[in-house]
Amino acid sequence: MLAQVGYAGLTMDAVARTAGVSKATIYRRWSSKADVLVSLIDTASDETLVVPDSGSLRGDMVELLTALAEVLAGPGGSASRALIGAMKEEPALEAAFRRGPMARWAEAFATVRERAVARGEWVPSGAASLAAEAGPAILLLRWMISGMDIDQELAVAVVDEVMMPLLRRL
Amino acid sequence: MLAQVGYAGLTMDAVARTAGVSKATIYRRWSSKADVLVSLIDTASDETLVVPDSGSLRGDMVELLTALAEVLAGPGGSASRALIGAMKEEPALEAAFRRGPMARWAEAFATVRERAVARGEWVPSGAASLAAEAGPAILLLRWMISGMDIDQELAVAVVDEVMMPLLRRL
16 A cells, blocks of 8 residues: 555555454554554564575675565565655654664675675775665665666676676775 | 655645645645645756866766765755655656756766766766766665765765776776
């Protein structure tokens, strides 16, 4: 529903109707639509993100960015876009988003980085952090703002033409 | 108002109250809050963005990204974040945003690129386009999603550690 109607369009009436229960039933458990969404984000965040372990930094980054491109292009991506837009007005929503999906992706990137450091493929520095940020940033910018398609081809291009050249020169 | 209460919180009642006019007066001119905001974006987009012309690609990029960081960190940035979140549910809003602020920034970057190509500092290619996208993408990602501060220091780091190393190797 969130993906279809957005945060402003989502009402407790519509939530109750879609769930086939009364509004009173919903209000017994949640005090507002933000509250419903916080529970939803927390539940959805239990899904584990499989952290790639291909043996090379390039292989892991291609897998991670391809997975990110798939998530963003799917229905979860549309729901997330609606949530991100509403985040600043709803601190509880922002907190749930940070401790849920954002923390999960940050941990996956951190694990990939640690393994690359252990293999000598990554020398930790501020420049390396920016280089690593550039890949997901390009995908997220196109998805959130430019409205361009993101797919595996873009994920691979971003790894091979932006992230790896920067990380190899450090 | 948009920066403070967000798109979902903005109502025609509040717009009328703040403007000191009746709701009927507003509805004579605009049919919905999306319609009000389309006019607002179109008007605000008349402001000209000064395109830097420092004589070097690095200088121009530092100026452009510093200007972008300033805009995003200001009140116009908060209003834009609220609009971007609502964009997908309101095609008219999205169209106004694309022909207004987005087109203005895209033109500025295109002018800087053309001058750099003419000076021999930029060899046009898909990889060069991705490299150029990486800078603004990092600023926009931090601003929109990570909630991190963006300032001139970050703008300079992004130019010197991400964009220029990539563009120089092509």
